[in-house]
Every structure is written in structure tokens, then in C-alpha cells.
Amino acid sequence: MSCNDNKAITQDESAKLSVDFEKYQLENGLEVILHQDKSDPIVSLAIQYGVGSNREVTGRTGFAHLFEHMLFQESENVPQDQFFKTIQDVGGTLNGGTWKDGTVYYEVVPKNAMETVMWLESDRMGFLINTVTQAAFTNQQEVVQNEKRQRVDNNPYGHTRYVIDKSLYPEGHPYNWQVIGELEDLQNATVEDVKEFYDKFYGPNNATLVLAGDFDTAEAKKLIEKYFGEIKRRQEVEPLKPQRVTLAETKRLYHEDNFATAPQLTMVWPTLEQYTDDAYALDVLEEILSEGKKAPLYKVLVKGKDLTSRTTAYNSSNELAGDFRISITANNGVDLDAIEAGINESFALFEKEGITDSDIERVKAGLETQFYNGISSVLGKSFQLANYNVFAGDPGFITQDIENIKKVSKEDVQRVYDTYIKGKPYVMTSFVPKGQLELIAENSEKANVVEEEIKENVAVEVEEAVTEIVKTPSKFDRSLQPAPGESPALNIPEMWTQTLSNGMKVSGIQQDEIPVATFSLVIEGGHLMDNMEKNGVANLMTDILMEGTANKTPEQLEEEIALLGASINMYTTRESIVIRGNTLTRNLKKTMDLVAEILLEPRWDEAELARVKTKTINNIERSDANPNAVASRVYDKILYGEDHIFSYPTSGTVESVKAIAMEDLKEFYNNNFSPSISTFQIVGKVDKNAVLTNLKSLEERWPAKEVSIPEYPVANTRDKASLYFVDIPNSKQSVINIGYVAIPRTDADFYPLKVMNYKLGGSFSGNLNLILREEKGYTYGARTNFSGSKIPGTFTASSSVRTNTTGESVEIFRDQINKYKEGISKEDLDFTKNALIKSNARRFETQSSLLGMLQEINQYNLADNYIEDEETIVRNMTLEEHKALANKYLDASKMAYVVVGDAETQFAQFKNMGFDEVKLVDKNAEEVKLENVKM
16 A cells, blocks of 8 residues: 555557447446456456545545555454455455556456455455444554654655655645655544545446456356445545646745755646646656756756756656656765756756657657557556546546657657746755755755654554444345455466577577567676675676667667667675666667677776766765665675675675776676676567577677676674664664575575465565554554575564554564464465465466566576476465474574664663573674763
8 A cells, every 4th residue: 555646557558449449337426447358367356436645635645545554454344454365365466556647446356256356446446444443443554654654754855755745735635645644634533524525426336347368258247246235335525627837936945854864856837737748848857857868957966067967857747736856866965056057057058958759759769668568567557548538537538648748749849848837936855964054055945844753652542442343235246255266277377488599598488468578688706796895896786787889879778778768787795796688579670789788898987987876976975765675785785794785785885885896897797797607588579599599699799708606605694693784864764684604505495494484475465464454553664585596595573663653563563473484374374375376366467577577587497387396385384384384493582682762762772581691783883882872
């Protein structure tokens, strides 16, 4: 469940779906859209309501999102906390989302469970409100407040959107407040408020139902009528009319950010609503101004003045109004006056150079690929159809939408720049680190940001008389959950393999649904190859290789990729360097030629290396402001120890990156890049022969060499429970990571451990999440996981909890891990088996998931049918085996407990909680003296 300040569903484009759906309306006003897709044995049901935060009023904000949470609790015929469990039990997934203009709920399940999701969704649409209790409501108030703390209050620049919206949109405008709501409003909301909101906005006459996937149309219509047809209409909801805003003068505001490590400047201009001609042109303008090395903002701020390493512009056109923003996070210590001047200089450059036909072609080239990727899943198709139906009045608008984008001209782009940006008033925010007010832009006023004060935790006791739920009359017995039909048989797609003459293994799966191919080239080694003294070389390699080739400048390379409508990215992992791409099948050869050029003809541009190093250092320094990143870094350092490369971040440190020279990169490249340790995977509308033909140049030009990958022995040698606390003053939440080194992916026990862990914390219905989130309301989510590769990974239990519940939450983790060793019930084991086995029907739907499967097969030398072996492990697991695994691999008395939070209020309690040792450490896991911390 989530909220989103922008549109929840993207405007991906297509001309295909305009003739590939059926739309009709039930007597109660529910609009139904059916789209058949027989490519996989699954169905998606999405219900989008015409209610977002724009339907709220001042003083009662956050209701749409809060109510979204309430709909996952229970209904008259679905018991408490059974929505997630029921869908997982049939092998499905579900969630919901709220944004400014709407709310959507969805499920994706094997096709045999189609009736189950109709039963669930219809029950919360028409048979919910009698179950809304004060206790359940109070719990979800806490969960939503924790989500706000996690997404907003505990993050650098988290309050930026709040400050902008309060300044851009006048009091009473539906976009004046945040989707997640004001904290005070969330705390003051009542059950009666919820019931009124439900009655007004959650009727079938304010909803669109989309069913997509593998189903029989006649059967689907019959079931939709059965489950939804008898739900009564509720209040009529009048459509909202656009409410554009204007600014009489520029507003300049600043805020000292508790978590920021670098200053950030944001400028925002009011624009207009979606689906207008100008909105399409503004979408193109954002790309031309900020994306890529031809962009004026990049040329001035990055390349010319070295003030930042990244430029961002974004047009947000919504149902009622829109805004266009430029956001620049400056290099550390840069005065934001310089950023403002640089933006103005960029505008002058844009006006001088103008817009070329090539610019327009470059921006549009990716639209076709983007569209096809957007409809590669039944859920994506459901979202598309629902969104167009609700906001354009016709799911067939998908055809017009792409045509509207295609017809944008350079004259249109120039016009909207002149109309909405050039010389027009704007809202500008300066967010600077605490104590660095000298960096704010001149003439700025202090923004009114309300910082929550978290006091001592007081459990809210809600006494409610146990009364029988009053059932809303129905034509049939809704308390009987439909029995799913026979589960679809496991159907692993056919794959092919070939080893090239240079030693590179190639694997592929032909999938003809969309004319797109997704591929990856994986070179083993990655961070493992780094020298600890110059850590970060591998990571810099993946950046510098994308900065042009021997025959192409960085700008030329970027443009050639863009003109193909393709994407080519490189990144470094702990154990590999990966080149990943996506392109239209018809452009596969040209795309692969570029991959070969990138890989085999490096440019080694010193100026670009300097910019890449600056960007990397910026990212490292900014990670210090991210409590989750800090927790992960300290956790790895403690578990793997200083002699293991995994205890060092893949990106390197500020000091190590500064010390890296071009010769270090060349040496790394010459020693460690070889097809003999590489694999190539591809999925898409392309056959084996075509793939091998397109790889011929790479095969002939890339000779094999011997490469030795270092080995770092690691074992779980922990013999005590240690609490390590990292101080981030005034944190609204504490990040908790608990665990130790476990086993590698290659160990025979690894997948059985995944099965064993599922009910502890491997899913939403895991014991820890049910207690910490659903029962206590302390967190937005809690999970446990076994990770691992060829090198032993970790068992990790993790969560972000409200600051004043830190100690109790750690105790709950410890107690539940110990309790889990006593064994689980047969019911819980059956649930685990159903969830893991039946979900395989969804496992092969998208190109991305299939590519991941191929990479896993090649990385660990697995059999093509290894998923069948995993099913056998799940199916045959007994309660005794489950308990034995828990006792072998879970020992809370030997784990490291890492907590990142406010030491002044939370550290002292751990001295009396039975740990073998309690230490205060810094962000690099080095112990610090207590006197150096305010307590």
C-alpha cells in the first residue's frame, strides 16, 4: 500500500489496445473493461476509484490514503488480516495505491483463482463499513504515520514537496496538501469520518473494474454480475473541473534539513492539466532541458561550472492542474545563488541554440519502446485501461494519447517554454544542511515546516465491546470463500544456449508477445576484483565506459542510443559488472553494435572521469544522510570484517575514489574483462540464429584471456549478541538490521531456508510484520531474508520503526526469532507451500523476470528446470524439517543488532536488555566515546 504525489499510472502509449478490449456498465454504474491475454495462465483484477487526495478538504487531509489502508483490514465476509493471506495462499500478489487524483486496488493471480479476487474486491466495495472498528482504525493511523516518517520525515529533502505545494496552490485548492496528509489531520481523524468518506466515494458508480489476462469472457461476465451487480449505488460523485493556478510574484523559501548533506535548489512554475496540447509539449521540454549531455542544464551546471553532477526537470500535469519543476542537488558546499544563476544561464543557452528536429526525434524515439514495456504485463494493461477510462472517459484514448505525443513539434515546445517558463514567476526552495544557512539563495524566507516531536511511547488502549458484525443482505452466502479450480501446471519457457568460440555462454528465450528485446551481458568479478587500497575502481569502470567510445564523444554515443529508442546501462555488483539493454527488435543489430563498441573501444576521457568521480563522491557523501544506507554499510562492516571486500561499499569511499586514476581503470579493464568469465542473456521477439548473428562482431573481436577471481573466505564466527548503535540526531524512526553471516546460494540448504523463512518474515503475512505493523502499528513493514551468492550471504531481519518504539521492537524481533524455533503449525506450512508453488504461474510473465531466471541459471550453473526442483523441495517439506532448519540457522543469541537512530533518547535502554555487549559506533562502524554524543 502506498501513496504517490505524482500520477500513479504512467501515460505509456499504444495503438493496439484500442481494439483489444470490451467495455460495458452494470446497472449500479460500475464500469467494466475486459481485456483478454492468453500468453500466461494468470489474470489481473484492478479497481480504480475516482477519489484521491483531491477530494479531501482542509483539516481532513490524508483520508484517501488512510482509507486505502483500511480496505486491507477486513470486511463482513473476510476476516481480519486475511486479504493478503488469501491472495498469497492462491499464489497471487496484491496491493493498492493512492495519488492526487485516484486510488487503485489490484490483484494478480493464477487464472484458477479469478473468482477468489472477485469475492474479495466485491466484499470490500459493498460489504465493508460495518467492520470498521476503532481498534483497527487506530492501528492503521499509526501505520500511515510511520509511512510518512519513513518516506518524508526521515529522508533528506523529504519536506520539499510540502513546501512547494503550500506555496504554489492556494489554501483550499485540492493540491495544496500532501497525499499522505498532515500529521495533525491523521491523528485527529475519526471512525465516523471514515464511514462518511466510504459512503461518498466508494460506490460502484465511482469505480472502473478492469479484468485482464487468460479468462473465458462469458464466465467472467457472469461472475462480475454475481459479485458486483447487487452492490447498491451510493452518492453521486460529480467530476472535478480543472483548477489551474497562477503566481503574481516569485516566492523564495528555505529550510534547514536535518538529513541533507548537500544543498538543493528547486524551481517550480504553474502549468496546466493533463491531456492538453501544452501538457504534451511540456513533457518534451523537460527532456530537452535536462536529459542527456546535449541538455542546456547539463552543459552549464555540470560540464561548464561543475556545480552539480545531475540535473532534473519534470512536468507534472494532473487531473486539475500542473507544475513544471527543475531540481538541482548541488555539490557539497555550493552556494545556491550559483545554482540559480546557472539555471538562468541554461535558459539563455536554450533560447540561443533553439530546438532542432533531431532533438524532437531523440525524445520521441523512446516512446514506442516505452509503450511496449508498459504493456508487457497484464497488470500494466489493467492500469492503462483503467487510467484512460477514469480520466479521459474512454480506455480507447490510449490511441489518441500516443498520437498526441507524436505530433508535438519543436514550435510547440518553444511555445510552452515562452508561455509557462520564460520570465514567469515561480516558487523556489533552498534546502540546506543544518547549520549551513549561508548556502541559501538570497532573499529567501523561512518555510513553515512542522517537525514532529516524538515523545515517550504510550500504548493506546481501545476498549470495544465484542459484537457480532451486522451483515449486509446478499443474494447468496458471501461467507463461503470460492474454491479455486485446478492450479495451472508449471510451464517453464523453452530456452536455448550456445557457447561462442571465444568462450562466452549465450542463453535466450524467444517471447513473441511484444516486438522488444531485453538483454544483459554479465562479466564475473565486479567488486570482488577491487583493491582494498583503491576500492571503487570496478564501480567507476561501469560509468567511464558509458562516457563515449574511441570514435564517439559522450554526447554522440548518448544520441545514437536515444535515436534507436534503446537503453544501454552498466552497473557494478559485488560479484559482477553488468551491461543491460532494452530495444525494439528491429533495432537489435544496431544496439548490439553499440554494445560491442562500448565494451571494446573505451574512450578513456580524463575530463569525463573527473565528472564521474565527482558524481560518485556526491553519492557517497549523500548516503551518509540516508539512515538505511548507513545501517547497511555498518551492518556489512561488522558481519564481514575488515579483511573481506564485502565490508567495503561497492562505490568506494570518498578518499579511495579521489585516489583513483585513469591508469587504475585501464589496468582493471585489461586484467579483468574477458568473455571467458562472461555470459549473455536475451529475451524477446528474436530467435536463436538472429541473436548469434548479431553477436558475431563481439565474438570475433573479443578474445578470451585467463582471469582469476579472488576468493575471500567467510564464516559465521559470531559467539555473542552485540548491539551497535549509530547516532543520527532527531531521527523520527530507527532503522534496525539484525543478523549474521549464513550460507551461500550454492549450499543445498539455501532454497529450503527460503521456504523455512517465509512465515517468519518472508512476506506481508510473516509473523514479524503482523506483529510490528498490523498489531502494534510501530512500522510500515518488517521483513526477514536469507541472501547469498557463491559467497555466503546473511540472514537479516529488518525494519524502520517509530523512534519511541525502538527498544520494544528489537525485543520483539529477538523473541519472535527464538519462538520460531519451536516450530510452526500445519496450517502455516500449508500456506507457505501454496504461496510459493502456486505463485510460479506468475513467474514467467515479463521479459525482466525471464532474463533474471537466465542470469541465475548461468551464474550458478543450474539446470534449466531448477524451478521444478524448487517446487519439489517446497512440496516435500515436513514440519520436522522446517523446525530443524530453524534451529540450525536461527540463533538470536549470536546475532549482530544494528540500530540507526536518535542516541540521546534511545541508546541507554539497551544497556539493560541482556546483550553481551552494547556499543555506540559511527557511520563507519568505528566505536565512539559516549562523551562525544549528546545524551
